[in-house]
Amino acid sequence: MIKRLLPVLILVIGVAGFLALRLTRPEPAEAVAQERSWRVESMVVAYGEHVPVLPLFGEVVSQGRVSLVAPMPARVAERPVQEGQGVAAGTLLVALDEADTLPPLRQAEAEVADIEAQIANERIRHDNDREALARERDIVANAQRQLERTRSLVERNLASPSDLDNASDTLARARLTVATREGAIAEHPARLQSLQARLARAEAVEQTARRDADRSRVEAPFDGVVTGIRVAPGDQVASGAVLLRLYPMDGLELHARVPQRYLAELGESLEQGEPLMAEAVEGVQRFRLQRLAGESEPGGTEAILMLEGSASGLRPGALQPVLLQRSVVAEALAVPFSALHGSDVLYRIDEESRLQRHTVIRLGETLGIDGERWALVKPVGLSAGDRIIVTHLPNAMQGLRVDVAPDDGMADESADTAPPPAEPQP
Structure with a gap:
């Protein structure tokens, strides 16, 4: 009998336990939808004077290379x-x-010596012609007197007509000799000038040969x-x-192309004598903006920067990235590039930890407190002391709730570590 009632008793006890547990269970809490927030890093807005920099990529050139x-x-x-x-x-x-360089010089020297000897001979010949002319004129005078005497003798039948013809021929030959001598004397200046011209030409050839011989030892x-x-x-x-x-150890230049929109600013700084310096991105070299190229190209105009200090590590032809310091800008804000959303938007964190959109005017780039390049902007509607996010949020928008990191770091967030897009809230 007991064995028959035992299963029924167990079943009754189980049902009673189930009912007791159901009656004593706690009531579930009512589900309440919560707004999601994104953890970000931030920085405080602080306006001040900043030196914008212009990244340039140029080639090292030596103007003194020969x-x-x-x-x-x-x-x-x-x-x-x-x-x-x-x-x-x-x-x-x-x-x-020297077996190749000296023979032309020796030949030129011999040519000069030969022409100098011809000039000396011409002067001696001219002196001899002048002395001979005086004597030949005396011969003409004697022949003239002999002709007159012979003519007188012929008139008195004391001499034959042939004697008169011989006297006339003698006088004619004497006059011809004088005329020839006078012609030689008259030609002397022209002959001397010709020889002097040849001498000048030979001396020029000699100088060229001597110069080449000297230059043969470079x-x-x-x-x-x-x-x-x-x-x-x-x-x-x-x-x-x-x-x-060969290029000189000093006087190296950097030729870098500058975008067209910066030319007016740089040109004005050069006209006012304002020194604009550029520092190498890698290395310790410094360059000073010297001038702008005289001609432009569609891609910009070439800026010429002179190396200041040692040229250690630089060689002509090397490509060198530099940061050119521009004129100082007042009342500007420097922010990491991660703080920019798009090209001209910053987000301020209000009292309710929500994002407020602000448009900025890009002024260029500058060097931040971490030594990296930061964006230099002039925001619209931001006041000193406001806090802006520096973490790049792909889903950033007006009114988005954020959670500010306690250390307020300004490290750049990469795309891989950026938060996922916002999910719709219930």
Whole structure:
């Protein structure tokens, strides 16, 4: 009997326990929709004077670089320098073989000596002609008197007509000799001038040959660095062939293209004598804006910056990024680029921790407190002491609720770590 009642008793106890638990259960709390907020970092608005910078990317150029060439066809005898070697002024760079360079000089010297001898001979000849002319004129006078005597004798039948003809011929020959001598004397200035012209031409050739012979030993005209070596000992070079190049250790320039919209500002600063400096992004080099190029191109105008200080680490042809400091801007705000939404929007955090949209005017870039490039702006409607977000929110909008990080950091948030888009709230 008991075995039959036991299952029923267990079932009754179970049902009673279930009913007791159901009656004593707690009432569930009513669900209330909560607005979601986004954790952001912020900074306090502080206006002040800032120096905007203009990023430029230019090429290092040496205006003093020279190409040293061979003055004549010759064989290279020596080249004691190497690529990239620093040399002092007067250092031998290349020497051409004297067996090729001296013969033209010797030939030119011989030509000058020959013409000088001809000029000396012409002067002696002229002196002799003048002395001979005086004697030949005496001969003409004697022949004239002899002719007169013979004519008188013929008239008195004391001489034959043939004697008179002989006397006339003698006088004629004497006069011809005088005329020839006078012609030679008259031609002396022209002959002397011609010889002097030939001498001047020969002396010019000699000077050229001497200059080329001197230049056959190519020496450094200034302290500089050797580059662009084209020859080695034993090479045969033509006249005018480039041997090597040399650029001075100082006087390097940076040629960088400036966008058209900055030209008026930079030109005005140059006219007022305001020094504008540029610092290398990598390195310690500093450059001073010297001038703007005389011609523009569609991509902008070339700015020429002079290196200030040591050129250590710089070489012509290197590409160098720099930051050019522009004129000081007052009452401006510097913010990280992550604070900008779009190109001209900042978000202020109000008393209710909600975002308020503010439009800004971009003034350029400047160096922030972390040494990185920040945006320089002039906001509309922001006051000193207001707080703005510096975390870039892809879903930022007017009235969005945010939660400000307690450390108020200004680190740049990347796209990978940015919060996801806002979800619709119930």
